[in-house]
Amino acid sequence: MLVFSIIASALAPGLALLTYFYLKDRYDQEPLHMVIKVFLLGVLVVFPVMILQRGMILWLGDHPVVQSLLVSAGIEEFLKWFVMYHIIFNHTEFDEPYDGILYAAAISLGFATVENLLYAWYSQAAFGPMFLRALLPVSGHAMFGVIMGYYIGHARFSGESRKRFYLALSFIVPWIWHGLYDLILNLLTHTWIWFIVPLMVLLWYGGMGKISRANNRSPFRFINREEEINT
Template sequence: MWVSLIVAAVTPGFSLLTYFYLKDRYDAEPVRNVARFFVIGLLLVFPTMFIQRGLVLWLGESPFVFSFVISGGVEEFVKWFIIFFIAFNQTFFNEPYDGVVYTVAVSLGFATLENVLYAIVLQTDPMSLLVRALLPVSGHALFGVIMGFCFGKAKFSDKPGYLRKSLLWPIVAHGIFDFIQMAFPSSWTWTIVPFVALLWICSMILVRKSLEKSPFRYVFRDDMINITGNGQ
């Protein structure tokens, strides 16, 4: 039973990370780099829980404060902090979509361990884990896409304000997600489905926009022309 629960808990995170990683078709990041950021995400869970517990004791658990400060605020800040100080100024961050890949990796590392702890502590059934895979786990990935897109814009465009937005927008999205759960406790699953669907649509648009700005896009196109012989 324990093995099946753990497998069910970790599969969504790995599956979503693989999906977003394979989207990077122009200049895919080294797997070891992505794995490193995934592990960092795992390690963020326990200090984040400690900080959140202290804030709960200090600020209480009103739905708004918990959603936008204690949960969304703290969790998105620690992810933002890691990406900004470990990835943002590094040479391997060399195209806009890299922001998405590394931020999603950290986010899904965090969500995966959270899901494992949820499975172990509550000894929940696989169906509940499936619901978490479709909603909270994918939510973390989509918050990561938003953050990563803004990081990419902050590094590779001259438009001001995107570094600030890379923290603000994920906090708002995460806060709305959690607030829906707290405001509609008996029917939150059905209430949140349209919001998650909207997040998916927006995230896919941001993924496409990030890929379109890749400096390796035309190199990839020319290589494909040479391979197929269509440039003759």
């Protein structure tokens, strides 16, 4: 029973957030099997991340700034971006800007769910710490995914002259936010909560705006409106 409770508490936040982002797709919902596949890709990303992070620590050391910006944020966001670009970016199902947000959030939440499961399993965490992790690391990864996906959506539906610019932003911007998040945790060991909470509020506020703007740029928005008028 304890094992079941640990697994359930670790899986619930990521699956709940994934469901939320799936339902936020207003005009042309993605095939559920595609979203699940991308979520599982996020799960698989954990293993190369762990290997690369171990190698980076042995090479560069574990200084908090290096750990935050390169070992944690840099490697994690780059590999998630790598999967998005090489597997999702040119996929036929990626047919509206919001799809970038959904798929990037799915990858991030797959990654965060495994991370959460490992933490719960090895620490035998109680409800309080697991609830805090749902509000912070899992939610944080979701927001980094929203930011990444927002700019990838821009890149997918922009002209060639702007495509590289938005692709660069799709990695750089979530990397900066993720690095800032980790810097707060690693450097402000006693007062981190006073900085993390405002940061998360800011990320969620900005993320909700990006979701709304991405939906508003959907080509299916006008098709659906015409169908409603005709009926």
